[in-house]
Structure formats: structure tokens, C-alpha cells
Amino acid sequence: MSTTPIKTLLLAAACAAAFSRIAPAAPPEHHSAPGYGKFEFALIGDVPYAPADFWKFDNVIRKINADHRLKWVLHTGDIKNGSTLCSDEVFKDRLRRFQRFRIPFILTPGDNEWTDCHRANNGSYLPLERLARLRELFYPIPGLTLGQKPMTVETQADDPAHAEFVENMRWMKQHVMFATVHIVGSNNGLAPFAGRTPADDAEVARRIDAARAWIRETFTKAEEERARGVLVAFQANPGFELAEGSAERKGFEEILAELETEAVNFKKPVVFAHGDSHYFRVDKPMKGSVSKRRIENATRVENFGADDVHWVRVVVDPKSPEVFSIHQEIVEKNLEQH
Template identity: 40%
Template sequence: MRRADVVLAALVLAAFVSPAVAAEPVGGERAFSFVALGDMPYSVPADYARFDRLIAAVNRLRPAFSIHVGDTKSGSTACTDAAFQTVLDQFRTFEQPLVYAIGDNEWTDCHRTGSDPRERLARVRQMFFPDPEKSLGRAPMAVESQARAMPEFARHVENARFAKNDVLFVTLHVVGSNNGFETFDPAAATEYFERNRANLAWLAASFAKARESHARAVVVAFQANLWDIRDSVGTIPPASGFRDTIVAIEREARAFAKPVLVIQGDYHTLEVTGFRDTRMRLVPGIQRLQVMGETEVHAVRVVVDPDMPGVFSFVPLIVPENETP
């Protein structure tokens, strides 16, 4: 993490952290809040109780909705239907709507425990998206699914969008492990190219919708840290499974020319920074929120005020009982 990013994160969090977080958002008449979380429950079954405590804290907060950016278990644990069902049952205890973006640990990494990744992805889609036009949670809300809006991508039931108070929310299926792009595995590469094409089409169509509807801001949520491969090579190479997503987000955000927030997980620590292009330069107008996860079973409350210049502010939602020694 670069020093400039650390400073920005510290300034943003210092400005908005308060000792007691009220259920009502702070801001104008159209302000609202939602909760962002991901990479949990991770160490199962031990983390199930910690996740339940976090869900209870979210329910007390009464956000408009929550967004889980995937990785509902670690990459080394079994990818069984029973494991999926346990988390799905927990998702159903969110009292407000819950929008879920699929993570890599749910399928891409399932070869580690002897499962077929593509078969497991099909099962996740079947179990978590039985009605692609509804969110999860006890009080599901309507969402627009790419599977219905773009029949040529009927398989991609997980990509969704919805709007609230002139802010458009978009989920994409972009995951860790280089976005599932394995050049030595033809089946994995074929799956990646199809899903990548769907993601790019959904992103472009969603930003077009935002421009047409004069949206005040756009939120894009998915699992992967897009700069993961940069840790070893110093830049984003052409072979990266994330390069197309970075380029597309930058292009669409520049054309939109209004605030954009990208929410992702993958690295398990809280960061609020700028968004960087493939040469690691900051892109104007885009904020990046990386949520906590793994051992940090906490979340982030995002306050959205469409009538304020920056639109977004952030408050960590910490569950003291979940703190690790």
C-alpha cells in the first residue's frame, strides 16, 4: 500500500469515525446508509458465531441494505453444498436486503479440496440466485439482473444493479486468483473469457443507464483486489485477468464525470484510497473501499448523501466481541 493511500485512508476514516453509530444517516433529506462487508465467515466453523454477531450489529443499525463482496469461506475449506447452505441461512438473517457478489473461494479455488470449480460455480448460482431479480435477506428488494436484461448473458444471474436516491449500484463477478484466468487450463480460460465479456458489457450498460438517468453517483462492487498481481511485477501486465476491468472502470468513470465508488474485498484489511490505473496512477473521481475480512469480522457503514459533493463517507462498524487477541 502506497504512503499516499495510507494518508488518504487515515484522513477519511478520522473524519467520519464516531464512538456511537446511529441508525439514521447523517446528511440531507435524501441521505441513506448501507453496510459493506466481505471475506467472511472465513475460518469455519469457528467464525460462524462471529458472523452471527456482526449480522446482529448490522440489523441494529438498520441500513437501507448491505452488500457482501464474496468469499464466504477460506480457499482451503471444502466447497460443499452444506457449507454453502450454512452461509445462505446466515444471509437470510439480515433483516434488510442483502446483495451478494460471488467470491473466488466459493468456486475458483475449489480445486484445492478436490472439487470442480465450474461445477461449484453453477451450484452457487443455483443456490444463491434462485430468483435473479431479488436480493437476499429477510426483506428482499427488487434488483435488475443481467441474466434478464441481457439474454445473451443468461448464465450470469449474479450480476445485478439497482438504484436508490439517484445513486446506481452495480455488482460484477470479478474474483481473486487472477479472476480465474489460468492460461494452462483451457476450461478455466474459456470460462474467464465468457464471464469477462459479460462483466464488461454489464459495466458499460450500467454506466450508460447512469448517464441517461442523470444519476448522482455510481457504486461498483465485486470481490477482487484488482492490483493483486502488481505485488510481484510492479505494474498490471497484459496477461492479468484484472486488466480489462481496470481499464473499463477508468473509461466509464471518466465519461460519467461524477463520483464513483469501487468496493472490493480480497485483502481483508480496511482501506479507503483512490483508484489506480494499470500504470498505478490515481484516476480522478474514483474512490476505492476495501472491506475488512478473514480475522477481522467487522464491516463498514457507508453514508451516501447524493446532494453533497463527495457523496460518500465511511464509518467502520466494529463488533468488540469479534476482536482477535
């Protein structure tokens, strides 16, 4: 996908209107799949949670900006904790911090920044209003990421049937496919709250349908372009290990079934990257719903988050049978007590 100088200027204008002191946008990168070279990117999520940890997040930003091997930063959502305000001021603060990354920055939303904003200590916001504001601020131009050097990507918003889903993105690099899908905690937005309306229920149903469609299209395109691997990122821990029908899997069942079908049919390495549980791990939790056997080509990566403010290095080697290798990056300064 190409972009024009006008589109780049529009990004700068949209961001400048949202907040001040943003770093100026550089010309966007163009990512396609011409070769099979090795590359790396940074995976983060559930940060920054509160002002007390801003200094830790600053250290993460410095570490990532100093590493010239990294191609982009992928954030799996939850840009604040679940007990703090969902105000525009907080959103703009996080946006300013994310714009300090010198490389493309990709964000998939978390529940803390919209579905849970009805809580009194969050400001008693209407979740759907916060979702609309989140999209306006963090996805000002569909198809262009954040970061000081934005990257052009595909977006589901290009499909008139899913025009609001600017946050669902997809891109290919070196014959490896990447996608973000808007799947959040609090039972994917189904958790009850005082004042919940039919519109809130309808939003969940529509977002699940959009997520399933985006997942199917992503794997179809991966097959068509002979991708060596696929990585799908989302915020929620969907309960891979839990039994079907479990209360904790409510809101995720249809999506988990879609992910299972596509991973099994794809046969090549698949990574599901998410946050939510604040527990760094790399494992293979997915079992076939019929076979009950481990799906060996599907790997889950959960990033650090909340009190553990570190990052994950993902090395991608299309020539390797595993394609993806995961490395924890502990920021030593963040182990200190302040």
C-alpha cells in the same frame, strides 16, 4: 422493476428446497430513484471464513439488524476460506446465516467458493460445477436478492446474450447507481490447476466480456438517469496500483481499462468496493493509463475480512459533492479472545 406475489412465493420455495430453517421471505422492497435523500448500507466481505469465527459473524449480524438506518447488506464475496470444503453443506450453512439479515442481502461471488475448489483440501471439485451450484443456491430467482426482506434489482441474466449471469445485479436509489460485477481473485479464475480444461478458459473469457458489458451499461444508464454517483462492487483486488502487464493483473487488464474509461467519462464520484486482501482501506489508487495522473473521482473501498470480522458503514448523500462517505464499524466483542 416490479415483482408479483407469485415471484415472492417462488423465492421462498426455491430457498426452502435448498436448505431448512430459512427465515420466511417478506414482501420485496422496490428501489428506484425518485428523490435525493440520504441513506446508509452495510458493506462486508471475506466472512465467515471458518467455524471458529461464526460467533464473530453472529455479532456482526446482530449489529446490522439492530441498525434501522441501513437499507441493505452488500457482501463482496469469499463466504469461506481457501482451505475448507466447497461442499453443498458449507454453501447451505452460509445461506442460512445470510438469511438471518432482516434487510436485503446482495452477494457477489468470490474465488474461494468456486474457482479454487479444485484444491484437495476443498474437496477436489470441478470449479465450473461449483459455479453452477453457487448460482442455483444463492440466486434462485434472477432479479430478487436474498435476505428476509428481499429487494428487486436488475440482473444481466435478463439479457439473453448473458443469461447465466444472475449474479451481476444493478439498482438505483435516490439517484445513485449500484452494481455488482463477477470479478474474482486467482487472476480472475485464470490461475492454473491440474485438470484445467478449455472450458475453464472459455468461462473466464465469457465472464470478462460480460463484466465489461455490464460496466458499460451501468455507467450509460447512470448518465441517462442523471445519477449523482456510482458504486461498483466485486470480490477481487484487481491490482489498481500495479503496472500494466504485471503478472498479478493478468485476468484484470481489460476490466481495469473499462473501469478507468467509465470513471473518467462519468466525472462524478465513483466507488469501487471489493474484498480479497483482508485489509480495510479507503484510498484513490487508480491512475490514468495515458496521463499517469490520479483519477480523483474514483475511490476504492476495501472491506474488513477473514480474521477482522467487522463491517463498513457507507453513508450515501446525493446532495453532497462527495456523495459517498465511509465509516469503519468495529465490533468490540469481536476483539475479545474466545
